[in-house]
Amino acid sequence: MKIEKDAEKILKEFSKTLESIPSLEETHYIVDNVNLSREDKAMDKNPEKIMRNAKSDKDGNIIVKKAKWIN
Incomplete structure (x- = not known):
C-alpha cells in the first residue's frame, strides 16, 4: 500500500537523520533550591x-463591554 511505503520511507529518513546527531553526555543538576517560597506581602496600589488604560465617558464613568450571556 502507498501509506505503508510512505511510512517506511519516512522512518528510513528519520533513522538517517538520527545517526548524524552526536552522542552527548547527560547533564545532571543537583540543586538545593527545592520548594522555595517568598514572603507574602501586598504591593502598593496606585489607582x-x-x-490609566480604562475607557471612560465624560463624567468619569468606566465603560465596559456587557457580557453576551446577559439579556
Whole structure:
C-alpha cells in the first residue's frame, strides 16, 4: 500500500537523520533550591496607574463591554 511505503520511507529518513546527531553526555543538576517560597506581602496600589488604560465617558464613568450571556 502507498501509506505503508510512505511510512517506511519516512522512518528510513528519520533513522538517517538520527545517526548524524552526536552522542552527548547527560547533564545532571543537583540543586538545593527545592520548594522555595517568598514572603507574602501586598504591593502598593496606585489607582491612577490602574485606571490609566480604562475607557471612560465624560463624567468619569468606566465603560465596559456587557457580557453576551446577559439579556
